[in-house]
Amino acid sequence: MEADELEMANLNKAIYEDNWFEAKAFIDRHPKLLDVDFGASRGETPLHTAAKFGHVAIVEELMKLVEPEYLEIWDYYGYTPLATTATHTESIPIAKCMIKKNSNALAIPAPWPWLIPVSLAFLSGHNKLGRYLYSVTPLEVFKPENGSFVGPEFLRTCLRNGEYGIALQLLQQCTELLFAQDADENSTIANIALSLPHSLHKSQLPFLKRWAYHWTGLRHWLLSSVYNLSGMKEIYKMKLQHAQAAEILNLLCPNILMLLNVEKRNMIRIALNCAAQQDNAEFVLRVTKANPELIALVTSVCLNYPVFVITAVEYRKAAVFSLFLCRHFQIMAAATPAKMRAARETGNNLLHLAASLAPDSYLNSISGAALQMQRELQWFKAVESVVDAGYRLHQNKEGLIPIEYFKKNHKGLRAEGEKWMKDTASSCSVVGTLIVTIMFTAALTVPGGNNQDSGYPMFIKEKLFKVFLISDALSLFSSTTSVLVFLGILTSRYAEEDFLCSLPTKLITGLSTLFLSIATMMISFSATIMIMLQYNSLRLWVTLPITMLAGVPVTLFILLQFPLLVKVFSSTYGPSIFKKKVEEWS
Incomplete structure (x- = not known):
């Protein structure tokens, strides 16, 4: 046993030093080092070592000596050689060499059942390798059949990494992924609401970048010549990402026209709530315009307002709350069958929520306690302008009307201001x-x-x-x-x-x-x-x-x-x- 370990150590040392001549000499003397069973028992094969350090030449030589099953061996940590390549290097030639030998390696997960090599590549920041692996991975691998998390987890990774083009292409080919859940039981539509680049809207850019954003759209035929100019590359990428995100929303909207399934309704409710927490007004606007009945379906039982409005008030999300201030959503809210009722547990209405203290993450973005207090008052006044006058005098279970509740919650902030x-x-x-x-x-x-x-x-x-x-x-x-x-x-x-x-x-x-x-x-x-x-x-x-x-x-x-x-x-x-x-x- 000790002799085997010494032989493997010497071989790995030669591979680490990128010395194929010496490594080949060890293999010739001890052919069992490349046996499938021997490699599996050792926990890390010479191929894992070569892939880890990105030695293309040695990988190509090893591919000539091993069986296809050799590419399905897991190391100590549960990684196949292809998964090791995706995690440690961005070598497309190594990946091509392995896939040519055994394409089944593309679908072997490591170390969790939903982390296939293409997902590992994007998670490791190897986007170029990830794009190549996606191009050769069969579509069937991503389909959410039998509760598989591979597709939803891959989409979540793409959305978080800004790979909206790949996410869009996969959703176009497999629309059932929209309502599939990942390993954390989050639906794809919720991940879309959390990840789409709502902050990239041109109105939020500085003047010069906003002009450049518009200019790139008018002069698309010149993009190839200005792509590498200072700042233009960033603007072009931003515009492309926003266009791809818009296409994802366009793909989502037709699939929510008929939501008879209670589970899907709950997914939409959660997704809208996630969008409100991220201040993703574009998602909320697109989805609710695609199916106006959603306003009634996602209305809070206690407050009789859409969940995204309640979340926007509670977390101080100005863009989403602005949707409610506009006439389009006021009409929708007024059209709900019941009048606004106080929450059952606390007796708080929507104005009481506005009177609560904002989260620290929101207050810390504002300089000075006095300006924080001013912004809190602006929020309270904005909500006060849209609720019924009678509810301004409504008492919660503490016996406080909204303005009294505001003073109680902001006593410390007022003193700091x-x-x-x-x-x-x-x-x-x-x-x-x-x-x-x-x-x-x-x-x-x-x-x-x-x-x-x-x-x-x-x-x-x-x-x-x-x-x-x-x-x-x-x-x-x-x-x-x-x-x-x-x-x-x-x-x-x-x-x-x-x-x-x-x-x-x-x-x-x-x-x-x-x-x-x-x-x-x-x-x-x-x-x-x-x-x-x-x-x-x-x-x-x-x-x-x-x-x-x-x-x-x-x-x-x-x-x-x-x-x-x-x-x-x-x-x-x-x-x-x-x-x-x-x-x-x-």
Whole structure:
């Protein structure tokens, strides 16, 4: 036994070193090393070793010496040689060589019953090899017959890896996979809802990328020449993926026109719920438009609203909730036979759900507790605008109406928002106070002093002096305004409703005037230096560096505080997160 292990170790060492001459010498001396039974008993064959390290030449030589059954041997971990190739390398020549010897290896799973080599290739990130293996794997292997998970698991892998073209092709050839379940009992339609690139819609792209996205569609015949340009490759791939995802939805829609099977109805319910959790509005829109009766079929027994609306409210998914805000879904919701009832267990209606605290994953995406509180209020107000007026006063089992329930759940966030606002106001007011002091002093002690006879400033007729006066006055007035505004923030009552507009508006005003005061203070300082050195021979060498340095504080403010100003302004006065008119994706 020890001799056999030593022989195998020496052979594997030669293969590892890509030394076929020495490996062949071992095999000639010990032919049993390539026997099927011997390889199976050892747990790892020389072919496994050669495949693991991607030695194409040795694999080709071994293929000449072994029987086809040799490709069906599992190693210690349950992998066949082809599965080892799919997992460890991306060598298409090795795969071709093995499949030519025994094509049955394409359907042998490892190490779980649903992981065939093509799935292992995609899971390992070897997409090129995966595409080749898919092209040679028989269609029958993927069919969900006798509860097989191979097809559904392969589709889930393709969807998660962005291989929408392969997923589309397989679904076109085997539509029964749409309602098949994977090993986790998730249906393919649920995996589609979770995985389709809803975030790649062009309206969510930056302006230049959105233009390029549209341009690639208008100039398809030029794609071959611009494919490798910077950024264009990414845009083209994005557009192709979105087109393939749309085709998958187009394939799904005709198959949900008649859903008489209760099991399939539940699958649709779960899929819509998954789509809502991912904010996949496109999936929800396509599916519900294909079969409007689904709205009634997937309506919550307790809340009498579609499950995706309830999920969107609970998880703060703006795109899906926007569908409900548009007239199309309002009519559908109004057409349901019963009136909205409170949930049986808690007594909460849809507005109570909006009054609950959002998940941490959602809140953490928003900067600052005050803006988080503002966004929560915006959600509550949006839901409040669509529910019946009577339910705004409906009490849950705790005896709380929605607004009271909101205040209870957001008590901690309101306190954090108050602290954040006060800390920001305190820090900025200190800066503003310093600027007020400096600029008031500068106004009294003008550059060059005053004329002893007339009392007027010495340089009153100079243009630079006028620049100094105007910038000094602007800096003084704007800094004073900012201090007063920040004082107003410090003395505010900090009620929940104040975070919606009042406090953000004060913060916008304070930061804007503070920025103006800093900028004009630097202009005033630069003008003073120029006035003092205007007749000096070193004027250019001194004033230019000083003027450039004067821009440093302004630049730092822009880099450190201006993004906050933009976020607050956009959140308060920018486009609403809820679209009143939902674009119907095609």
